[in-house]
Amino acid sequence: MEHVGIAGAGLVGRLMAWRLLREGCRVTLFDKNDRHSRDNAGLTAAAMLAPYSEVVRGERIVFDLGRASLETWPRWLAELEADTGEAVFYRRQGSLIVAHPRDEADLERFERQLRHKVVPQPGAVERVGPDRLAALEPQLAGRFRHGLFLRDEGQLANDQLFAALERALLGKGCDWREGVRVERVEPGCLVTGRGPQRFDTVVDARGLGLRAEDRRLRGVRGEVLWVEAPEVSLDRPVRLMHPRYQLYIAPRPGNLYIIGATEIESDDLGPLTVRSGLELMSALYSVHPGFGEARVVHTRAHCRPAFMDNLPRIESGEGRMRVNGLYRHGYLTAPALLEDALGLLAGKPAGEAAYPELVHGGA
Amino acid sequence: MQDQWTVYGTALSSRLFMGSALFPSPQVMADSVRASGAEVVTLSLRRQSPETGAGQAIWDYIRALDCRLLPNTAGCHTAREAVTLARMSREIFATDWVKLEVIGDDYNLQPDPFGLVEAADELIRDGFKVFPYCTDDLVLCRRLLDVGCEVLMPWGAPIGTGKGLVNPHALATLRERLPDVPLIIDAGIGKPSDAVQALEMGFDGILLNTAVAQSTDPVTMARAFAGAVESGRLAHHGGVMPERQTAQPSTPTVGTPFWHENP
Numbered sequence: 001m002e003h004v005g006i007a008g009a010g011l012v013g014r015l016m017a018w019r020l021l022r023e024g025c026r027v028t029l030f031d032k033n034d035r036h037s038r039d040n041a042g043l044t045a046a047a048m049l050a051p052y053s054e055v056v057r058g059e060r061i062v063f064d065l066g067r068a069s070l071e072t073w074p075r076w077l078a079e080l081e082a083d084t085g086e087a088v089f090y091r092r093q094g095s096l097i098v099a100h101p102r103d104e105a106d107l108e109r110f111e112r113q114l115r116h117k118v119v120p121q122p123g124a125v126e127r128v129g130p131d132r133l134a135a136l137e138p139q140l141a142g143r144f145r146h147g148l149f150l151r152d153e154g155q156l157a158n159d160q161l162f163a164a165l166e167r168a169l170l171g172k173g174c175d176w177r178e179g180v181r182v183e184r185v186e187p188g189c190l191v192t193g194r195g196p197q198r199f200d201t202v203v204d205a206r207g208l209g210l211r212a213e214d215r216r217l218r219g220v221r222g223e224v225l226w227v228e229a230p231e232v233s234l235d236r237p238v239r240l241m242h243p244r245y246q247l248y249i250a251p252r253p254g255n256l257y258i259i260g261a262t263e264i265e266s267d268d269l270g271p272l273t274v275r276s277g278l279e280l281m282s283a284l285y286s287v288h289p290g291f292g293e294a295r296v297v298h299t300r301a302h303c304r305p306a307f308m309d310n311l312p313r314i315e316s317g318e319g320r321m322r323v324n325g326l327y328r329h330g331y332l333t334a335p336a337l338l339e340d341a342l343g344l345l346a347g348k349p350a351g352e353a354a355y356p357e358l359v360h361g362g363a
Numbered sequence: 364m365q366d367q368w369t370v371y372g373t374a375l376s377s378r379l380f381m382g383s384a385l386f387p388s389p390q391v392m393a394d395s396v397r398a399s400g401a402e403v404v405t406l407s408l409r410r411q412s413p414e415t416g417a418g419q420a421i422w423d424y425i426r427a428l429d430c431r432l433l434p435n436t437a438g439c440h441t442a443r444e445a446v447t448l449a450r451m452s453r454e455i456f457a458t459d460w461v462k463l464e465v466i467g468d469d470y471n472l473q474p475d476p477f478g479l480v481e482a483a484d485e486l487i488r489d490g491f492k493v494f495p496y497c498t499d500d501l502v503l504c505r506r507l508l509d510v511g512c513e514v515l516m517p518w519g520a521p522i523g524t525g526k527g528l529v530n531p532h533a534l535a536t537l538r539e540r541l542p543d544v545p546l547i548i549d550a551g552i553g554k555p556s557d558a559v560q561a562l563e564m565g566f567d568g569i570l571l572n573t574a575v576a577q578s579t580d581p582v583t584m585a586r587a588f589a590g591a592v593e594s595g596r597l598a599h600h601g602g603v604m605p606e607r608q609t610a611q612p613s614t615p616t617v618g619t620p621f622w623h624e625n626p
Contacts, residue, residue, distance in 0.1 A: 057387045109577065116579045211420075218389075218420030265389075268417035308424060310388035 005190045005199035007182035009035065011042035011330045012323050013205035014165040015338055021172040029174055030190060032181040035166055041207055044224055044302035046250040046258040047158035047331040048237050049073065050095055052125060052150045054332060056113045059311060061355060063118055065333035070154060072335035083168040088161050089253055092154030096137060098144040099241035100286065106241035111148055124152050137234055139288060155237055155250055158331060182206065187319035201345060204322040207305040219267035219303030220327065223276045224260035226297040231290030240283055247283040259284050272299040304328050312337055315360045316344045366596060368567055370514045370545050371492040377402045378562065378592050380433065380547065382572025389424050391581050396428055399585035404430040405462050408452055409438035433494060435462040442482035449486055461486060462494045472522040476503045480510060487511035496549050499533040501540055508544065515544055516570065519561065520551025523573045527557035538565050555591030562595025563603055
């Protein structure tokens with residue numbers, strides 16, 4: 001039975017460990033934090049599965065990965081439920097893009113760029129007026145004149161996913177080394193403070209932890225607010241156009257909403273700034289006044305690991321593999337990306353990967 | 364055509380300055396800058412915790428473009444903030460060039476003329492070479508020159524609006540009254556024809572960001588602007604013919620029988 005060592009228990013590390021355990025591998029998972037730590041880019045995200053929205057500012061391949069991942073998630077989540085007995089919140093009811101009247105030019109640009117990059121399936125991208133908007137999200141009735149409905153987009157609850165993966169990993173006998181920092185990744189070997197640990201294969205999924213060694217990687221700071229808003233009921237994620245960013249509101253069970261938008265070229269891991277908080281909250285309030293009385297449950301800030309082209313990379317070499325640079329597209333792209341990574345680990349040639357342009361040699 | 368110009372003693376051949384914000388990725392930004400032929404790139408520190416160096420990765424990447432850097436004070440609302448940020452930028456990027464922005468209105472990102480003159484004065488005394496982002500007001504421009512600015516960057520329209528040159532009359536007045544000052548149109552340029560217009564009018568250069576960064580294909584748009592700027596500059600040198608009210612045949616009509624002529 002193959003023994004795989006994985007460095008990093010973020011989204012990529014956890015998913016890889018879980019898939020490898022299901023395939024019958026032995027897995028040892030290292031992370032610098034304990035398994036309940038929130039010091040993680042994956043837990044700062046809103047986990048929207050929004051290939052159409054994201055292709056507007058991204059490359060076509062992000063859309064392809066996102067579409068494929070939307071098909072994989074339900075299957076993986078069903079398997080995870082079978083492993084743990086608990087369901088992870090997952091919805092696919094589309095998302096709405098709206099703009100206040102003076103930002104309508106941005107909505108127009110959004111749609112134009114979307115249609116330039118992909119030819120949507122019939123009905124996947126729908127311009128909506130006040131009536132249709134009101135039918136989709138009654139609480140937004142009368143608040144916006146125009147919008148776009150992106151029928152195929154979805155979301156999942158990332159905190160539930162992290163917890164479910166943790167249970168599944170422990171249930172399947174993953175050897176989880178908490179609080180152990182991997183300092184170097186060599187072929188078949190993870191070097192920690194306690195010396196080299198040998199495996200048949202190692203996977204480097206350290207995210208921003210790789211930055212000290214690889215200067216091509218950078219942090220892109222994101223900040224989110226969690227609010228509890230009993231007066232607001234939205235069924236699907238809503239994005240609001242703004243001259244400088246797009247605010248998103250992702251609803252979660254129990255009248256919880258995750259609000260985010262910021263994208264700052266910075267490695268700073270410090271708490272939410274007042275300026276970002278003001279921008280997020282004022283935009284939130286402008287979407288629905290019911291948010292005025294919402295409670296701020298918590299705020300989070302972290303940095304997404306990204307390469308200069310903002311595309312993920314699989315670097316595959318003898319006895320080791322590196323998966324990194326998922327940027328703001330972790331949940332959107334992980335299943336499709338990891339299916340390629342798992343194929344390579346199982347000995348499939350790089351040329352047969354579904355996304356060969358993301359596979360590079362010499363990890 | 365050899366067509367160099369000079370800002371603060373530095374000779375430049377390209378008449379395009381490029382901003383580095385709002386691109387889909389740093390890679391697309393770098394490719395666009397190269398495609399534009401720009402020799403000067405602006406960059407912003409404001410939200411990157413400059414005191415901790417947290418933006419190092421992107422700064423190193425922009426440095427590697429091998430362009431002259433023009434750090435800006437985007438996001439500053441008072442002279443004090445702008446001066447502090449300018450000093451930090453000078454240390455981080457080892458340049459005394461600064462594109463001075465003091466914003467008076469947040470939604471329009473409209474310059475605050477009073478704070479601008481105050482900050483420019485202080486920075487020039489401190490040895491900076493200030494490129495002020497200003498409105499097209501002649502008196503403001505004079506005040507900026509009085510405190511020692513050698514280059515001015517009047518707006519075409521508010522930042523990011525892409526409206527082009529909304530007040531060509533005021534801009535033409537500036538050009539006419541300040542014939543020897545390098546004038547760079549900053550902000551508001553939306554399409555290459557706006558750039559052609561600015562260069563035809565005799566402006567020395569333009570600064571672009573949103574028009575390229577938020578276009579559908581930034582690298583292609585950067586090339587379009589490179590061509591537009593060259594075309595506009597050539598037109599300026601070529602001397603644009605004056606407009607007139609009546610049509611004038613380009614072929615002389617001396618040989619045409621009078622009964623064939625229109626009344």
